[in-house]
Amino acid sequence: MSVKDLVDRYCRVDKLPHIWCPGCGNGIIMGAVIRALDKTDFDQDKTVIVSGIGCSSRAPGYMNFDTLHTTHGRALAYATGVKFARPDLNVVVLTGDGDCSAIGGNHLIHAARRNIDLTVVVFNNSIYGMTGGQFSPLTPAHSYASTAPYGSIDRNFDLCKLVQAAGGTYVARSTAYHARQLVNLIATGLNHKGFAFIEVVTQCPMYYGRRNKFPSPVDMLKWQQEHAVPVKAAAKLSPEQMAGKFLIGELHREEAPEYTAVYETDVIAKARGDIN
Amino acid sequence: MAAKTKCKAQLLSGNEACVQGALVAGIRFFAGYPITPSTEVAEGLAEELPKIGGRFIQMEDEIASMGAVIGASLAGLKSMTATSGPGFSLKQENIGFAAMTEVPCVVVNVQRYGPSTGLPTSPAQGDIMQARWGTHGDHPVVALMPASVRETFDLTVEAVNLAEELRTPVIILLDEVVGHMRERVELPAAEDVELFNRVKPTESPDTFLPYKPAANLVPPMPAYGDGYRFHATGLVHDETGFPCGKGADGNTLVRRLQAKVEQRQPKIARAETFQTEDAEIVIVAAGSVARSARAAVKEARAQGIKLGLVRPITAWPFPEEAIDSVAQTAKALIVAEMNLGQMILEVERIAAGRAPVFGLNRIDAELITPEDIIVRAQEVTNNVR
Ligand SMILES: Cc1ncc(C[n+]2csc(CCOP(=O)(O)OP(=O)(O)O)c2C)c(N)n1
Numbered sequence A: 001m002s003v004k005d006l007v008d009r010y011c012r013v014d015k016l017p018h019i020w021c022p023g024c025g026n027g028i029i030m031g032a033v034i035r036a037l038d039k040t041d042f043d044q045d046k047t048v049i050v051s052g053i054g055c056s057s058r059a060p061g062y063m064n065f066d067t068l069h070t071t072h073g074r075a076l077a078y079a080t081g082v083k084f085a086r087p088d089l090n091v092v093v094l095t096g097d098g099d100c101s102a103i104g105g106n107h108l109i110h111a112a113r114r115n116i117d118l119t120v121v122v123f124n125n126s127i128y129g130m131t132g133g134q135f136s137p138l139t140p141a142h143s144y145a146s147t148a149p150y151g152s153i154d155r156n157f158d159l160c161k162l163v164q165a166a167g168g169t170y171v172a173r174s175t176a177y178h179a180r181q182l183v184n185l186i187a188t189g190l191n192h193k194g195f196a197f198i199e200v201v202t203q204c205p206m207y208y209g210r211r212n213k214f215p216s217p218v219d220m221l222k223w224q225q226e227h228a229v230p231v232k233a234a235a236k237l238s239p240e241q242m243a244g245k246f247l248i249g250e251l252h253r254e255e256a257p258e259y260t261a262v263y264e265t266d267v268i269a270k271a272r273g274d275i276n
Numbered sequence B: 001m002a003a004k005t006k007c008k009a010q011l012l013s014g015n016e017a018c019v020q021g022a023l024v025a026g027i028r029f030f031a032g033y034p035i036t037p038s039t040e041v042a043e044g045l046a047e048e049l050p051k052i053g054g055r056f057i058q059m060e061d062e063i064a065s066m067g068a069v070i071g072a073s074l075a076g077l078k079s080m081t082a083t084s085g086p087g088f089s090l091k092q093e094n095i096g097f098a099a100m101t102e103v104p105c106v107v108v109n110v111q112r113y114g115p116s117t118g119l120p121t122s123p124a125q126g127d128i129m130q131a132r133w134g135t136h137g138d139h140p141v142v143a144l145m146p147a148s149v150r151e152t153f154d155l156t157v158e159a160v161n162l163a164e165e166l167r168t169p170v171i172i173l174l175d176e177v178v179g180h181m182r183e184r185v186e187l188p189a190a191e192d193v194e195l196f197n198r199v200k201p202t203e204s205p206d207t208f209l210p211y212k213p214a215a216n217l218v219p220p221m222p223a224y225g226d227g228y229r230f231h232a233t234g235l236v237h238d239e240t241g242f243p244c245g246k247g248a249d250g251n252t253l254v255r256r257l258q259a260k261v262e263q264r265q266p267k268i269a270r271a272e273t274f275q276t277e278d279a280e281i282v283i284v285a286a287g288s289v290a291r292s293a294r295a296a297v298k299e300a301r302a303q304g305i306k307l308g309l310v311r312p313i314t315a316w317p318f319p320e321e322a323i324d325s326v327a328q329t330a331k332a333l334i335v336a337e338m339n340l341g342q343m344i345l346e347v348e349r350i351a352a353g354r355a356p357v358f359g360l361n362r363i364d365a366e367l368i369t370p371e372d373i374i375v376r377a378q379e380v381t382n383n384v385r
């Protein structure tokens, strides 16, 4: 499909242009989500996009689906309600690094633990964009933010490791720079039956870039290119060579019972006396 | 009228009656987090919902429970959660979201002693104002206060119906005594209970405006998956459902939300009156305290004191007419409540000086007894003589 056809079909064209700053990575990621959705055979009328609060969480407003822009940090809780109520709906969650790892961190680990069939795309721009550049749990230690004028002393999460440890059954990471890989990783996540989690390292030139000496969005994309190491390539590198770098690609995939399916085959069946 | 199906009497607690009411009213989704003294509601629905294909989920906390309930309701199921004091506090932000996005849902709050962890198993009525103003900003509220096991069943059904009709969260304010006490009740057969289902749009998705109100100020509501591709946001939005960032739209929206409940005040707001016609002193009491007050009225009358009772059944909207009427006839009003004076503020507002209003407040985790009420009535009699 051409870009115009994709936009016409999957975007609420009358809501564009979007509110994001020039050079922001959010548009690239929303585009990747749309391309990935187009690769699946999801019915557009049976697909719900849920978000929290933040610049990134504005994305569903531009997308031509049933959409739900919830409260800060709670997208996964709302999405769990939608999916558990109607397992026939495809539910996609778009969230920011602050939204899903700080205020929403508890919902993240529990949604992963349940292995409920949601696809979560985290826009990790290492900062709270919407509120003007405060540090988040994913802000790299020692970088600068409006609430860390002397550099942040907080250690940052590896969110992919966290989600895998919590029970997520599909875990992947990519960047705004690696947009093509990103589409494929999201599409695989969408088709995965279970909790699928895709972290996207992206840029907020407005707040993270300015304070951390990135002259332009292009420098930030370059940084992503230089610091992201594909899983296969990383296997050949020493820990020293990997220092300061991060993995991209599919990090984890396993088959495990999915929550809404088990509820049917186990809880409902037992309650009705079909099995004991 | 069709013959009512006879039902056998059973011994139930208020919390169990709430479960029965929820099932009959069509609740098919429950999300919650355990907390005394509300846990039996979750336990009952965990057992019963799967039998009828309904969904029960224990979430990681009350914030998540409230979020899940709203998500499930948007997906088309009648949804409910239950909690107590601290959990009710945690739910507030998402209750505001449900009010703003007009998502029907029921929140059961079995009040317990607070603030904070307080006395977990002790009764209190300290959440009357939190039920009204707990979430930030102006918003409509409906809150019901049952005083018996049977009434808990009836008001649970009514809460679900009102939530569906008004597209707004409805709160059931039980207190610990009503939640836990057991009474013999005969519940009506499911087919004799009147139900209300949210109105779905008839328009095609091309012309449908998801937040364009019908004549009753409530917009029809599709479910996710129905093909309407609508947007729900807690931001101020116009009739399209999309944020516009304009104060004028906020003005239109929030006034409509308020008005859709306010204009039904006469239908929703309710109180029971007992021996108020010739009463010189009228007790205003709700929930379990009203049970003591009723006993006090009988006993006082035997002693020659003309006592009466107004029992608000709805906390919000407050039953103004009932108070208005006794404020004109009684010499004094006594508001008895297990808090330091919340409902009394409404009573004073409505009485507006026509009858003096006195408080009777206990916060020692003990029920207000009929004796407490009679003693207070005697004091007040001496006072207003
Ligand atoms: C309960 C609550 N606390 C705080 C806020 C303020 N707030 C809005 S967005 C945001 C952070 C957003 O950061 P992130 O999730 O990383 O998304 P981004 O804007 O960077 O895309 C905060 C703190 C809020 N809306 N609600």
Ligand code: SF4
Pocket (backbone or CB within 6 Å): A019, A020, A021, A023, A024, A025, A026, A055, A056, A125, A129, A130, A203, A204, A205, A206, A207
């Ligand atoms: S503040 Fe940052 S994250 Fe938000 S739109 Fe601007 S560049 Fe993007």
